[in-house]
Amino acid sequence: MPQVQEVNKSYRSFALLLLTIVYGFNFIDRQILGILAPFIQKDLDLSNTQLGLLIGLAFAIFYTVVAIPIAWLADRYNRVNILSISLATWSGFTALTGFATNFLQIGIARMGVGIGEAGGSPPSHSIISDLYAKYERAGALGVYSTGIPLGIMSAYFITATLIGSDPSTVNWRRIFIILGITGIVLAVIVRLVLREPERGAMELDTSAEIAKPPFLESLKVLLKIPSWWFMALGIAFGSFMAYSYSGFQTKYIVLLDPDFNFKTVIMILGVINGTTYVAGTYIGAKCADIWGSKDVRAYGWIPAITISVSMLMALISLWVPTVPMHLAAATFFLFFIGMYLGPSFAIAQTLAPISMRAMSTALFFFILNMIALGGGPTFTGFMIDVFETGSSKEIAIRYALSVSCLICIPSVICFLVVSKKIKEDWGNADNRNRS
Numbered sequence: 001m002p003q004v005q006e007v008n009k010s011y012r013s014f015a016l017l018l019l020t021i022v023y024g025f026n027f028i029d030r031q032i033l034g035i036l037a038p039f040i041q042k043d044l045d046l047s048n049t050q051l052g053l054l055i056g057l058a059f060a061i062f063y064t065v066v067a068i069p070i071a072w073l074a075d076r077y078n079r080v081n082i083l084s085i086s087l088a089t090w091s092g093f094t095a096l097t098g099f100a101t102n103f104l105q106i107g108i109a110r111m112g113v114g115i116g117e118a119g120g121s122p123p124s125h126s127i128i129s130d131l132y133a134k135y136e137r138a139g140a141l142g143v144y145s146t147g148i149p150l151g152i153m154s155a156y157f158i159t160a161t162l163i164g165s166d167p168s169t170v171n172w173r174r175i176f177i178i179l180g181i182t183g184i185v186l187a188v189i190v191r192l193v194l195r196e197p198e199r200g201a202m203e204l205d206t207s208a209e210i211a212k213p214p215f216l217e218s219l220k221v222l223l224k225i226p227s228w229w230f231m232a233l234g235i236a237f238g239s240f241m242a243y244s245y246s247g248f249q250t251k252y253i254v255l256l257d258p259d260f261n262f263k264t265v266i267m268i269l270g271v272i273n274g275t276t277y278v279a280g281t282y283i284g285a286k287c288a289d290i291w292g293s294k295d296v297r298a299y300g301w302i303p304a305i306t307i308s309v310s311m312l313m314a315l316i317s318l319w320v321p322t323v324p325m326h327l328a329a330a331t332f333f334l335f336f337i338g339m340y341l342g343p344s345f346a347i348a349q350t351l352a353p354i355s356m357r358a359m360s361t362a363l364f365f366f367i368l369n370m371i372a373l374g375g376g377p378t379f380t381g382f383m384i385d386v387f388e389t390g391s392s393k394e395i396a397i398r399y400a401l402s403v404s405c406l407i408c409i410p411s412v413i414c415f416l417v418v419s420k421k422i423k424e425d426w427g428n429a430d431n432r433n434r435s
Contacts, residue, residue, distance in 0.1 A: 012131040015194060016143055019124045022087055022190060023147025024154060025183050026120050029094045029113055030059070031155040032179065034247040034377075035266060036172040038254055040106070043172070048388075050103055052381020055247040058107045060374030063114035064366040071122035071362030075355060079123035080194045086123075088187035090116025095180025098173035121365060122358040129349045129357050130197040134430075135293050137349055142285020142342030149277030149338060152246070156270030160263050199354065221353055221432070222360055227300075227418050227425040228351050232364040234414030235344045237407050238307045239372035240379075242337050244404035245314055247377035248384070248397060249330070253323055255394040260323045272331045280306075280335035285342025292343070296426045299347055300419030303340035304412050310336035311408035318398050318405075340415070347422070351429045380404050 033040070034055055041051050074082050093112030100106035124144065132140040158179065163170045222228060253265050284302055291298035310333050317329035345361075352360035380400045387396035 011195075015131060016128060016140055018190065018194060019083075019128065020144050020147045020150070022083065022120065022186065023124065023144055024151035025087065025091070025179075025186060026117050027148050027151030028155045028158070028179060029090060029117070029183070031152045031246065032159065032175065033097075033110070035155055035159050035250055036170065036175065037248070037251055039170045039172045044100070044102060044106065046103055048381040048384040049378075050381075052247070052378045052384075054103075054107060054110050055381075056243065056377035056379075057374045059110045059114040060369045061114070062111045063118050063373070064369045065118075066115050067118035067122055067362040067365055068359070070119040071358040074119075074123040074126055074358035078196050079127050079358070080191065080196050082119050083123045083127075083194075084187045084191035086116050086119025087190060088116075088184050089119070090114075091180045091183025091187065092116070093180070094183060095177045098176035098180070118362075122361040125345065125349055125361040126199075126358040127194075127197055130199055134346075134350050135289060138285045138288040138292065138299075138342045138346035141345035141349065142282055142288070145281045145285065145338070145341040145345060146278045148341070149273045149281060149334070152277070153270045153274030156266045156273065160266050160270065163263060219356065219359070222351075222356050222363070225351050225425050225429075227347060227422040228360070228364070230414045230417040230421065231300075231344050231347045232367040233371075234303060234307075234411045234418060235340060235364070236368040236371035237409075237411035237414065238303070238310075238337070238340055239368055240376040240407040240411075241311065241314060241405050243372050243376035244380040244401060245333075248380055248401060252318075252394075252397045252401065253326065255397060256326065257323045265323065265327075268327055269330075272327070272334055276331050277334040277338045279338075281338035281341050284339025285346075287339075288343040288346060292346075296422050297419040299343045299422055300415045300417070302343050304415035304419065306336045306339035307408050307411050307415065311405050311412075314405045315402060318401050347418070351425055353432065376404060376407075 037051055037055070040046070041048075046054070070082060070086070090113045093109050093116060096112065097106060097109040100109055125141065128140050128144055129137060159170075159175060162175050162178070249269070250262075250265065253260065254262065284306060288299055288302055291302070313329050313333035313336060317326050317333055320326055320329060348360045348364050349357055383400035383403060384393075384396050387399045391399065
C-alpha cells in the first residue's frame with residue numbers, strides 16, 4: 001500500500017491557522033458592505049436593487065469567472081504565490097472602495113475585490129488537502145471554514161470600533177481604507193512564511209511521481225461524479241439564503257426598531273457570529289469526520305438535516321416582533337447554517353482527481369456563487385423594491401427575505417441525493433487517487 005507523507009503537525013496547524021485568517025479577511029471585505037449598507041445607500045443615493053447588485057452580482061460574476069483560470073494556474077504553479085498576490089489585489093480594491101462617490105465607481109471597486117478574492121479558496125483548499133489525510137480533511141476544512149464566521153464577526157467588531165460615538169454619522173470610507181491596507185500587510189506575511197506542500201502527499205507514495213493526465217480528461221472525470229454535482233447545487237441553494245439574510249439583516253433590524261442602538265446591534269451580531277456560527281461550522285466538520293469514517297453517507301445527511309433546521313430558524317427570526325427575539329432566533333440560525341460547510345468542502349476535495357483539486361473548488365464555487373452570492377442579495381434587493389410598492393419598508397424586507405429562505409428546500413433535496421450517491425463515488429475516487 002502506498003505510504004503517505006508525514007507532515008510536521010505543528011507546521012500544518014500553523015499553516016491552517018494562517019489560511020483561515022486569510023479566509024477571514026475574504027469575508028471581512030465581503031461582509032462589511034452589507035453591515036454598512038444603510039450608510040452607503042444613503043450617502044451614494046442607491047436603490048435596494050443597486051445595493052443588492054453591489055453585494056451580489058457585481059462581485060459574484062468576477063469572483064466566480066476569474067476563479068477558474070486562477071485554479072488552473074494553482075493546479076500547476078506555486079499556490080502560495082497565487083494566494084498572496086490575490087490577497088494583495090482584493091485588499092487594494094477594498095481600500096479603493098472607500099474613495100467611491102457614485103454607483104459606477106463603487107461597482108468597479110467591488111468587481112476588483114471579486115477578481116482578487118477569486119484566488120483565495122482554490123489554492124487554499126488544495127494546500128490543506130496536501131497537509132491532511134482524507135479522514136481528517138473535513139475537520140481541517142471545517143477549521144478553515146471558520147474563517148467565514150470569524151471574518152463576519154471581525155467585520156462587525158471593526159465597524160463598532162470605527163463608527164465613533166454617533167452612529168448616524170458613520171465614516172464608512174475610512175473603514176474600507178483601513179481594512180485594505182491591513183490586508184496588503186497580511187499578503188506580505190503569507191508570502192514570507194507559508195511553504196508550498198508536495199501535491200498529492202496524503203494519497204500517494206512520496207517516492208512516486210504524480211501522474212498529471214491532460215486537463216480536459218481530468219475535468220471530464222470530475223464533472224461525471226454525481227455526488228460532486230449535487231453537493232455543489234446543495235451548497236449553492238443553501239448559501240442563497242445565507243447571503244440574502246446576511247446582506248440585508250442590519251437593514252432589516254434598523255427598520256424593525258429604529259430606536260434600538262445600532263452599535264449594540266452590530267456588537268451582538270459580531271458575538272453570535274464568532275461563537276455560534278464558529279461552533280456550528282466546527283462541530284459539523286468534526287461530525288462529518290467521525291460519522292463519515294463509519295458511513296460516508298453522513299456527508300449528505302449532515303447538510304440536509306442542518307439546512308432544514310436553519311431555514312426554520314431564519315423564518316422564525318423574520319416574524320418575531322422585537323429585535324431581541326430576532327437576535328435569539330438568528331443565534332440558532334447561525335449555529336446550524338455553518339454545519340454544512342466542512343462536509344461539502346471535503347466532498348469537493350476528496351472526490352476530485354488530485355491534479356484537479358484547486359479546479360474542483362473553483363468550479364463548485366462558480367456554481368455556488370453565481371446562484372447564491374450573485375443571485376441571493378440581487379434577488380432579495382429586487383424583491384424588496386417590488387414589495388415596497390404596496391407595503392411598508394419593514395414588511396417589504398420581511399417578505400423578500402422569507403421568500404429567499406424557501407430556496408433551502410431544493411438544497412435539502414440535493415444533499416439527500418448526495419447521501420444516496422456518495423458511497424459509490426467515494427470508493428471510485430479512492431481507487432482512482434491511489435492507482
